[in-house]
Amino acid sequence: MFFLYILFPIYIDYSSTTPLDPRILEKIIPYFYYKFGNYSSKNHVFGWTSYNIVENCRRNISKFLNCDSREIIWCSGSTESNNLAVKGYSLFYKNKSKYILSIKTEHKSILKSLNYLLIEGFNIIYLKLKNNGLIDLNNLNNFLKEKIILLTVSYINNEIGVFQNIFFLSQFCKLNKIAIHIDCSQAIGKILFNFENIKIDMASISSHKLYGPKGVSILYIRRKSNIYFKPIFHGGGQENNLRPGTIHTSLIVGFYECVSLIKKLIFFENLKIRNLRNIFLIELLKIDSIYINGDIKYRIPQNLNISFNFIEGESLIISINNISLSTGSACSSNTLESSHVLKFLKNSNFINSSIRFTFGRFNKLTDIYFSLKFLSFNIYKLRKLSPFLII
Structure with missing residues (x-):
């Protein structure tokens, strides 16, 4: 029995x-039918409605992350967010330096982006790991002899579930003027975020790891870091030209509902x-x-x-x-x-x-x-x- x-x-x-989550599905169904307007259509009520809904979701998600709503860029998934962060940032600053730090246990979307940059002439330095999967923080200073422009690392490893000391890494990068990108895909919903306290420059967060719809993510870009990107996509100019393409209102509403639910649970x-x-x-x-x-x-x-x-x-x-x-x-x-x-x-x-x-x-x-x-x-x-x- x-x-x-x-x-x-x-x-x-x-x-x-x-x-x-069924509670989220119930909330997003109307946006596939009678609230279907295009975010970029500014000439009629369907477009205005969609625009207001998306911006409201952006503001509320930013409150959850404790950041400015202008720091959130909508993407289609963490793979896209990671590619945009790693390749877009590195290619913009390639004349400054071509040294990037990471670890060999990263998600394939990071590793393959780094392999692409390797072909473009960048030098990828992989940090030493302990046997338990954590970064050996004692040897970080050994890598400073080269001018590093970026550290990219996952907050939580997707296979073994260990979480890195992001507070230490962010402070290390800040002291040495290195930009830091964190893949937070496996961390969202398991760890509470406060981007005001964790001084990171970029972060990727996906909806479908949080009981939300597939096909939507965000790339957080800290405004105070004053960093720029070479666009790797071209189109209609949405999301400050960083990620052009039609904004998927229904999926963004689903992302927002995920965040609202996780705050309570x-x-x-x-x-x-x-x-x-x-x-x-x-x-x-x-x-x-x-x-x-x-x-x-x-x-x-x-x-x-x-x-x-x-x-x-x-x-x-x-x-x-x-x-x-x-x-x-x-x-x-x-x-x-x-x-x-x-x-x-x-x-x-x-x-x-x-x-x-x-x-x-x-x-x-x-x-x-x-x-x-x-x-x-x-x-x-x-x-x-x-x-x-x-x-």
């Missing part, structure tokens, strides 16, 4: 994307999810030969990345088709490459045995216990078939 009301398949992959939601994750971890640790990837202390409550020795991660996922999981970033799941993040951790021998469990708003205790029961059975079954282990 305990498992009677479970909905299948169970979703434990909230870092890939989150379901649209963030404390209790994180507490609930932490409890679910801890129950899951305690029970999972009863299984032999498993390893936690990434620092367990400096980690968001939503994430667990576990390596199961003697098992291929993909084999385990295929065997448990009632549970939706991933071996790492959804953006890399269509390739056969091993995780580029886990290569830099101490358990690198077990890269192909890793599973990422990420919990969220709609998980229940019954999900946790059923998943544990099903996982334990299939781990035992697969290890029994393993030529490297005799049970």
Whole structure:
């Protein structure tokens, strides 16, 4: 009877994307039909209505982030926001210097933008990482012999869930006159932001990681930093010529509703999810030969990345088709490459045995216990078939 009301398949992959919250869906439906006007149409009431709605959303999101509404640029997703920040900024200042700092465990949208800049003649310096995935802050000064123009790093790693010391990094960059860009895609909804206190120059935030619609994000650009960009898109001149294109009013309303909801829920939601994750971890640790990837202390409550020795991660996922999981970033799941993040951790021998469990708003205790029961059975079954282990 305990498992009677479970909905299948169970979703434990909230870092890939989150379901649209029904409360948000209800709010945005009118903007697909009778409030459909173009933000840029200034000649009639449909355009005026859309313009006022979008600007109201911009103001309210800026209040949540504690920043100026003029510092928010609408984009289509964090991949676009990251590309605009990293490439647009670097190409504008390329005559000043061509040295950029980052880390090798970044999201592919950052790494591939850096690879593009490498072809354009830039020098990419990767900071040293500890075995737990955190930046080794003791060696930062070693990189100052070159004139660095940009540091780009994720607040929270999308695979192992560890969060970097952004306060320290922002102060370091401010003292050394280095622009800093933070990918906050995995941090929104898990950590409260205050851009007035964290002196960062640019930040990317996506809606679909926050139970909102896909296809909308923001790029925060601090006005006091007085920085400029070379546009990498060209069109009608929207968003100060940085991101031209028709403004999607309905998605922006969805983003705003996400933020309104998270302000009310963030404390209790994180507490609930932490409890679910801890129950899951305690029970999972009863299984032999498993390893936690990434620092367990400096980690968001939503994430667990576990390596199961003697098992291929993909084999385990295929065997448990009632549970939706991933071996790492959804953006890399269509390739056969091993995780580029886990290569830099101490358990690198077990890269192909890793599973990422990420919990969220709609998980229940019954999900946790059923998943544990099903996982334990299939781990035992697969290890029994393993030529490297005799049970």
